[in-house]
Amino acid sequence: xxxPVILAASRSDRMRRLISAAPVxxxxxDRFIPGESVDQIVPIIxxxxxxxxxxxxxxxxxxxxxxxxxxxxxxxxxxxxDHLKVLDLGTRAEMSVKLSMFGQALDGGHELAxxxxxxxxxxxxxxxxxxxxxAEDHTTLDSMFxxxxxxxxxxxxxGCVIQAYLFRTEDDxxxxxGNGSRVRIVKGAYKEPASxxxxxxxEIDKAYVRILKTLMEGKGYPMIGSxxxxxxxxxxxxxxxxxxxxxxxxxxxxYGIRSEEHLRLxxxxxxxxxxxxYGTDWYGYFMRRLAEKPANLRFFARSxxxx
Ligand code: FAD
Numbered sequence: 001x002x003x004p005v006i007l008a009a010s011r012s013d014r015m016r017r018l019i020s021a022a023p024v025x026x027x028x029x030d031r032f033i034p035g036e037s038v039d040q041i042v043p044i045i046x047x048x049x050x051x052x053x054x055x056x057x058x059x060x061x062x063x064x065x066x067x068x069x070x071x072x073x074x075x076x077x078x079x080x081x082d083h084l085k086v087l088d089l090g091t092r093a094e095m096s097v098k099l100s101m102f103g104q105a106l107d108g109g110h111e112l113a114x115x116x117x118x119x120x121x122x123x124x125x126x127x128x129x130x131x132x133x134x135a136e137d138h139t140t141l142d143s144m145f146x147x148x149x150x151x152x153x154x155x156x157x158x159g160c161v162i163q164a165y166l167f168r169t170e171d172d173x174x175x176x177x178g179n180g181s182r183v184r185i186v187k188g189a190y191k192e193p194a195s196x197x198x199x200x201x202x203e204i205d206k207a208y209v210r211i212l213k214t215l216m217e218g219k220g221y222p223m224i225g226s227x228x229x230x231x232x233x234x235x236x237x238x239x240x241x242x243x244x245x246x247x248x249x250x251x252x253x254x255y256g257i258r259s260e261e262h263l264r265l266x267x268x269x270x271x272x273x274x275x276x277x278y279g280t281d282w283y284g285y286f287m288r289r290l291a292e293k294p295a296n297l298r299f300f301a302r303s304x305x306x307x
Contacts, residue, residue, distance in 0.1 A: 049087075058285070105140070208231055253274060
C-alpha cells in the first residue's frame with residue numbers, strides 16, 4: 001500500500017521541499033546517490049570499475065520547467081564525458097538519460113529533447129561508449145521510442161528501456177529485438193493506472209519473463225535490469241537455452257542495492273553494470289527507491305526521528 005503513496009509524493013513540489021530540506025535526508029540519500037558532483041563521483045567510478053563492474057552513469061534530474069535547465073542537463077552530461085574520456089573506460093562506463101530532464105515535457109519538447117540529447121550521444125560515441133534512454137511514465141514513451149529510432153540512424157548502439165508492467169511492452173519488445181539493438185528490461189518504477197499496466201507483482205513478473213524470452217531469442221543485446229534473484233536465474237537459463245554466451249547479454253542493478261550480488265555475478269563471468277546516479281536533483285530518483293521497498297522508508301523515518 002505504501003508504494004503508490006510514495007510515488008504520488010515523488011511528484012509533489014511541497015514534499016520535495018520538505019524532504020530535500022531535512023538535514024538527515026542526506027545520509028539515507030547517499031546510499032543510493034553516492035555524490036553530488038562529477039568530482040565526487042570519479043573516485044566511485046574508479047573503485048567500481050576496479051572491482052570488475054561496468055557502469056551506466058545517471059546525472060539525476062527530471063521534470064524540469066524551462067529550456068535553460070535542459071541545456072544545463074546536456075552540459076552536465078558533456079562534462080561527465082570529458083572525465084570519462086580521461087579514464088578511458090570505453091563501454092565499461094556508458095550513460096543513462098531521462099528525456100524529461102532534456103526538456104521533453106516543455107512546449108515543443110520532443111524536438112527540444114532530441115536537440116539536447118543528440119550532442120550527448122555524439123560525444124559518448126566519440127569516446128567509444130554509448131547512451132541508454134531511460135523509460136519514464138507511459139505518457140512519454142511514444143516520444144522516447146521515436147527519439148530512440150532517430151538517434152539509432154546515426155548511432156545504432158543507442159539503447160532504450162522497456163517496462164514489464166505496461167501492457168504495450170510485449171509488442172515493443174518484439175519490435176526492438178532486432179539486430180544490433182540494446183534493450184534494458186525492467187519491471188517499471190512509476191505509478192501507472194490499471195488501464196495501461198499490470199498492478200499485481202505476480203502478473204508483472206510473468207510479463208517480465210515473456211519479454212525476456214523475446215529479447216533472448218532475438219538478435220539484439222538484452223540488458224536485464226533487476227535485483228530479483230528469481231528473474232536473474234531465469235535470465236541465465238533463458239540465455240543458455242537461446243545459445244547465448246555470457247558476454248551476449250548483461251545484468252544491470254542500481255548502486256546501493258544488493259551490492260554483493262553485483263560482485264557475485266561479475267565473478268561468475270557475467271557482464272554486470274551498476275546504474276550509478278549522482279547530482280543534486282535527486283528527489284524523484286530517491287523517492288522511487290523508497291517506494292520499491294517499504295523497509296527503506298522505515299529506515300528513513302527512523303533516522304529522521306532519532307535526530
Ligand atoms: P523487486 O521485486 O522490486 O525487488 C527484488 C529484490 O531486490 C527485493 O526483494 C529487494 O531485496 C531488492 N530491492 C529492489 N529494489 C530495492 C530498493 N529500492 N531498495 C532496497 N532493495 C531493493 N524503472 C523504470 O521505470 N525506468 C527505467 O528506466 C529504469 N531503469 C532501471 C535501471 C536499472 C539498472 C535497474 C536495476 C532498475 C531500473 N528501473 C527503472 C527500476 C525498476 O523498474 C524497478 O523499479 C526496480 O528495479 C525494482 O524491481 P526489481 O526488478 O529489482 O524487483
